[in-house]
Amino acid sequence: MRWRDLAELVRLPAALTVPGDTLVGAAAAGWPSGRRTAALPFASAALYWAGMALNDWSDRELDAVERPERPIPSGRVQPDEALAVAAGLTGAGLACAAVAGRRPLAVATALAAAVWTYDVVAKSTPAGPVVMASTRFLDVMMGAGGRREALGPAAALGAHTLAVTAVSRGEVNGSTTGTARAAAATTGAVTLAVAADALLGAPRRAAPTGACAWPQQVAGPVLAASYAAAVLPAQLDVVREPDAGNARRATGVGIRGMVPLQAALLAGRGAVVGALGVLAIGPLAKLGARVVSPT
Incomplete structure (x- = not known):
């Protein structure tokens, strides 16, 4: 297995969209x-x-028909190699979480279980998008050590x-207008909720320390708007033409779009520099996507 094949197997640059999750959770819970x-x-x-490698291992027979260019069906990576990579990376992830303490490790264990459940069991079922959503939810909670402030x-x-995830199910055979409308509505709702939390919640969170709230009140909504501007147009294109x-x-x-959303959440919790x-990761993720597909 060549390094390029491994990078494609795990969608290497796409991981740039996840570090902000734990930082958001940590900021929300007071680090x-x-x-x-x-x-x-x-x-x-x-x-x-690990989840990306396991995804391709689980989908190897389907990909042989629908995406024969992927590493496993093309013969560039053997199935047992992909499974070993997934297992090894899972262990590495849990080891890193253990460095932060028992509570982050407990959440990381639940996150790893959700990742394997999605790829091996739930992905093709109606529960698939919900299980996938739970992985991001748990990723944020890992940063908070499970504390409710990060909910x-x-x-x-x-x-x-x-x-x-709901829209991604149409990557091969096309999506539906209803799915795309629901996704766009979700983006709008998330944008409004994040902006409102920064505007209304920042003064309350800043009061105990005497910190100034206005940077959070400005940066949070502005970054929330940048998230919507990044994500909504493509979703509306699917509404108009739900093809693959x-x-x-x-x-x-x-x-x-995870990146500007993470930035908006961080800013709203007072971590404007963070x-x-x-946010600086965004251009790197976009550049990396031109080399290795994130999907």
């Missing part, structure tokens, strides 16, 4: 793991890559993931 939080983005990336941001990223090409484009845009840092 409970302290400096050890730095290990959690690596846990997220490893578990994401809102986790729900926002989970809802976005639900919409993207538009569904693939909307899926790719939706995956990269939000700008996460």
Whole structure:
């Protein structure tokens, strides 16, 4: 197995969209793991890559018909190699989470279980999008060590993931207008909820420390609007023409749209500098998608 084939198997650049999850959770919960939080983005990336490898292992027979260019059906990666990569990356993700403490490790274990459940059991069932959404939800909660303060941001990223996954089911045979409308409506609702939380919640969260709330009140809604501007047009294209090409484009845009959404959530929780840092990942993810497909 060549390095290029491995990169394609795990959708290497797409993992740039996950480090912000744990940072959002940590910011929402007051950075409970302290400096050890730095290990959690690596846990997220490893578990994401594990899920991608396991996805291709699970879909190897279907891909032989629908996507013969993928690493396994093309013969560039053997099925047992893909399964070994998935298992090894899962172990690496759990090890990184353990560095942050027992509570993040407990959530990481649930996240790993959700990843394997999705790829091996739930993906082709009606529950598939919900299980996939739960992985992003749990990724945020891992950063928070399971603390309830992160439930809102986790729900926002989970809802976005639900919409993207529903549209992604049409990447080969096309989506439906109803699915695309629901996805666009979800994007609109998430945008409004995140902007409102920054505007109304920032003063309350800043009051105990005496910090100034206005940077959060400005940056949060602005970044929420940038998220909508990045994601909605492609989803509306699927509403107008729900063919496979538009569904693939909307899926790719939706995956990269995680980044401005994470930035908006970080800014709304007072981590404006962190939000700008996460936002800088966006161009890298877009550039990487030109080399290795994120879907």
